[in-house]
Amino acid sequence: MRGALQCIALRPSGHTPSDSRPTSGEFIHRNAAVMSRVVCIDDLKQAALARLDKNALGYYNSGADGEQTLTDNNAAFQRYRLRPRCMVDISTIDLTQTVLGHEVSMPIGVAPTAMQAMAHPEGECATARAAEEMGAVFVLSSGSNKSIEEVADAAPRAIKWFQLYILKDRSTTVKMVQRAEQAGFSAIVLTVDAQVFGKRLADARNGFQRPSHLRLGNFASDVDKACHRGDNEYVEALFDLSVTWDDLSWLCSVTRLPVLVKGVMTPEDAVAAADRGASGVIVSNHGGRQLDGCIATVDALGPVVAAVGLRCPVFMDGGVRRGTDALKALALGACMVFVGRPLLWGLAHDGQRGARLALQLLQSELRLAMGLCGVTKVADVTEDVFEQSERSQL
Numbered sequence: 001m002r003g004a005l006q007c008i009a010l011r012p013s014g015h016t017p018s019d020s021r022p023t024s025g026e027f028i029h030r031n032a033a034v035m036s037r038v039v040c041i042d043d044l045k046q047a048a049l050a051r052l053d054k055n056a057l058g059y060y061n062s063g064a065d066g067e068q069t070l071t072d073n074n075a076a077f078q079r080y081r082l083r084p085r086c087m088v089d090i091s092t093i094d095l096t097q098t099v100l101g102h103e104v105s106m107p108i109g110v111a112p113t114a115m116q117a118m119a120h121p122e123g124e125c126a127t128a129r130a131a132e133e134m135g136a137v138f139v140l141s142s143g144s145n146k147s148i149e150e151v152a153d154a155a156p157r158a159i160k161w162f163q164l165y166i167l168k169d170r171s172t173t174v175k176m177v178q179r180a181e182q183a184g185f186s187a188i189v190l191t192v193d194a195q196v197f198g199k200r201l202a203d204a205r206n207g208f209q210r211p212s213h214l215r216l217g218n219f220a221s222d223v224d225k226a227c228h229r230g231d232n233e234y235v236e237a238l239f240d241l242s243v244t245w246d247d248l249s250w251l252c253s254v255t256r257l258p259v260l261v262k263g264v265m266t267p268e269d270a271v272a273a274a275d276r277g278a279s280g281v282i283v284s285n286h287g288g289r290q291l292d293g294c295i296a297t298v299d300a301l302g303p304v305v306a307a308v309g310l311r312c313p314v315f316m317d318g319g320v321r322r323g324t325d326a327l328k329a330l331a332l333g334a335c336m337v338f339v340g341r342p343l344l345w346g347l348a349h350d351g352q353r354g355a356r357l358a359l360q361l362l363q364s365e366l367r368l369a370m371g372l373c374g375v376t377k378v379a380d381v382t383e384d385v386f387e388q389s390e391r392s393q394l
C-alpha cells in the first residue's frame with residue numbers, strides 16, 4: 001500500500017513502533033494507511049469522481065467561465081518555495097490555535113458549501129460531525145440541505161459558524177441569524193462576493209437542477225418549492241442586489257455574534273469591512289466560482305493582512321489541497337485556512353468517515369510540513385519559512 005510504504009520511509013532505521021513513540025507525521029500516515037488507500041486529497045477527489053453523477057460533479061467541481069481562477073487558486077501555492085530547517089526539536093508539534101475565543105485543534109476549517117446531500121444522504125450533518133470529531137471549525141452554508149437545527153442536533157459540540165447572504169426580505173435574514181444564535185452557532189459569516197452567481201459552464205451545459213428529493217433546509221417550504229430548479233433561480237428570487245457596506249453595519253447591529261466577511265480580495269474591501277464592524281475577514285474568491293480572471297486567493301492574502309491584520313483576524317480559502325498549502329497561507333499571515341471541495345469529495349467517498357479523512361490528511365500533512373520547516377507552533381509559522389527570493393517579493 002502506498003500509505004504503508006510512506007510510513008516505512010518516514011521511520012528512522014532501527015526504530016520500531018514498539019520501542020518508542022512514532023513521530024506525529026509517522027503516526028498519522030500509519031492511520032491513513034490503515035483506514036484506506038486514499039493517502040492525499042487528490043486521491044480523495046479521484047475516489048469521489050467515481051461516485052458522483054454528472055449533475056453533482058459539475059456543480060461541485062466547476063469554476064466560472066474558463067476556470068482560470070479555479071486553476072490558479074491551486075497553482076499559485078506552487079509558486080512559493082519553502083526552506084527546510086534541520087536539527088530543531090520537533091518531537092511535539094502543536095497545531096492548536098485560538099480563533100474568536102475558541103480553541104481549535106488545527107488551523108484548518110470546513111468552508112461553507114451548499115447542497116451537500118448530493119454527495120451523501122446525511123449531507124451537512126455528516127460533515128459537521130466529522131469537524132466535531134476533529135475539533136475543527138465547521139461553517140454551515142445557508143444553502144444547505146440540512147437545516148440549522150438538524151446540524152446543531154447532529155453535532156452539538158462542534159464549533160459551528162453560520163454563513164449568510166443578505167436577502168431581499170430582511171425579516172427572513174434576521175430570523176436566520178436568530179435561529180443560528182439559538183442553535184448554538186458562534187459566528188455569522190457574511191458572504192459578500194455572490195449577490196449574483198458566476199457563469200459555471202458545467203452547470204449550464206448539464207441544465208443543473210437540485211434533485212427533487214432534496215430541499216433547501218433553511219428556507220420555508222414555499223420558498224424551497226419556488227426555487228426548485230437551479231442555483232440561479234434561488235439567487236435571483238432571494239438575494240438583495242442593492243446591498244452595500246452600510247448593510248454590514250446593519251447586520252452587526254442585529255446580532256450579538258461576531259460577523260466575519262467572506263469574499264474579500266482587496267485591501268480596500270478589507271478596510272471597509274473592518275470599519276463597519278467585521279470581527280474578521282475571509283480572503284476568498286468563492287473557489288473560483290465567481291469572477292473568472294481574478295487573482296488567486298493566496299496572492300491576495302498578503303496585501304489584505306498588511307491592511308487589516310492588526311485590527312482583526314484574516315482567514316483564507318481556495319485551492320488548499322496539501323499541508324504545505326496551509327503552511328504557506330499561515331506564513332503569509334492567515335490565522336486559519338478553510339477547505340471547500342475536499343470535504344465534498346470526502347463526503348461522497350465515505351460520508352462522515354470520508355469527510356473526517358479529508359481533515360485528517362490535511363492535518364497530518366500540515367504537521368509534517370511544519371516539522372520539515374523546523375517550526376513547532378502555529379504562531380511561529382512566519383515568512384521565514386519561505387526562500388529568500390520569495391520573501392523579497394512579499
Ligand SMILES: Cc1cc2nc3c(=O)[nH]c(=O)nc-3n(C[C@H](O)[C@H](O)[C@H](O)COP(=O)(O)O)c2cc1C
Pocket residue numbers: 059060061073111112113114141142143163191262284285286287288289317318319320338339340341342
Ligand atoms: C459546490 C460549492 C458550493 C459552495 N457554496 C457556497 C455557499 O453556499 N456559500 C458560500 O459562502 N460559499 C460557497 N462556496 C465557496 C466555498 O465556501 C469556498 O469559498 C471555496 O469552496 C474554497 O475553495 P476550494 O473549494 O478550492 O477549497 C461553495 C463552493 C463550492 C465548490
